Amino acid sequence: MPIVAAAGRATHVQELGAGPAVVMIHGLLIGSLASWYFTAAPQLARGHRVRVYDLRGHGRSERAASGYDTRTLAGDLDAVTADLREPFDLVGHSWGGLVALRYAIEHPARVRRLAIVEAPLPPSSALQMASFLADDGQLPARLLDALPAPLREAVASGRRQAERLMKSLELLVLESSLLADVRNEPDLADAELARVGTPALLLYGDSSACAPGGERLARALPAARHVVLPGGHYLHLDARDALARELEEFLA
Amino acid sequence: MSVDREDILRTVERLVVEVAGDELLLAGPITMTTSFNADLELESIEFVALAEKLQQHYGAGVDFVGWISKKELDQIIALTVGELVEFIASCRS
Numbered sequence: 090m091p092i093v094a095a096a097g098r099a100t101h102v103q104e105l106g107a108g109p110a111v112v113m114i115h116g117l118l119i120g121s122l123a124s125w126y127f128t129a130a131p132q133l134a135r136g137h138r139v140r141v142y143d144l145r146g147h148g149r150s151e152r153a154a155s156g157y158d159t160r161t162l163a164g165d166l167d168a169v170t171a172d173l174r175e176p177f178d179l180v181g182h183s184w185g186g187l188v189a190l191r192y193a194i195e196h197p198a199r200v201r202r203l204a205i206v207e208a209p210l211p212p213s214s215a216l217q218m219a220s221f222l223a224d225d226g227q228l229p230a231r232l233l234d235a236l237p238a239p240l241r242e243a244v245a246s247g248r249r250q251a252e253r254l255m256k257s258l259e260l261l262v263l264e265s266s267l268l269a270d271v272r273n274e275p276d277l278a279d280a281e282l283a284r285v286g287t288p289a290l291l292l293y294g295d296s297s298a299c300a301p302g303g304e305r306l307a308r309a310l311p312a313a314r315h316v317v318l319p320g321g322h323y324l325h326l327d328a329r330d331a332l333a334r335e336l337e338e339f340l341a
Numbered sequence: 342m343s344v345d346r347e348d349i350l351r352t353v354e355r356l357v358v359e360v361a362g363d364e365l366l367l368a369g370p371i372t373m374t375t376s377f378n379a380d381l382e383l384e385s386i387e388f389v390a391l392a393e394k395l396q397q398h399y400g401a402g403v404d405f406v407g408w409i410s411k412k413e414l415d416q417i418i419a420l421t422v423g424e425l426v427e428f429i430a431s432c433r434s
Contacts, residue, residue, distance in 0.1 A: 091393055101386075121385065122386070123385035123386045126385075126389050127388075127409065127414070127417055131406045131407070131410030132410050134407075135407075143386070148386045248382070249382035250378075329414055
């Protein structure tokens, strides 16, 4: 099922493995379903039907000028999972974690368990994680130097990948409402978080600027376990195996 | 190289071109030592598309995802066409 229509929009979806369904959501800008496909998804696929998809405007999904707020993206998620009859598990990295949380708030009966990896709170602080953006929120001239290390190593080898990454970021940063959507995303109220009864696992990096977000969710969510792993914001790369193990155990 | 491996190599080359375009072959045909990342410069999302096409071509007997799950990230980044061809050949023998 590579490209499917979800809410009238061409969406790139991949599935791995068989078993109870787990849906994994990637982060904004430099994320794509490949973020999970080459990290925790293959491990989870040993016992689950793992569904990964490209958010609007990312990877091989249709370009989108707007709709990067968590409510719209949770609507996209609802369309991507419309065929799943049973409640499913959700795993989200960074902004994808906030989309998963938003979805659990809006559709509590649909979500079995919730794993949130490195989601920033307040949501607008997500732009601080995108350290490869210049202070004015634009693309810096030396973008490649500012990318997180594992990605930099992967693209630094030559021209083609760098050009394609730059083009994709230009569309998102300069020609979509993504940055404004992130800036305007309202914070979640503690009272709203207190009503999320879904069992949750919070996974954060010990050297990530997102750490306060994890601490706040751990206090506010009634059924959450908070685990800190060695690594930074891109924990699926920094602590690939440890993260996969934690997810496997939580979703067993 | 065995006939089988030569055949797999040409199939991989054809599917790489389907995924990423034939300008990838400007530097010459793909060989067993060609690296997906450093030489072909495939994006990770293109590599996913390649895996999907390989799966469609060779069927469930080639467990690409299971193979990837046993590799470290730096091994995936350094992956050569030859390693992929050998893996597919081993699934078919």
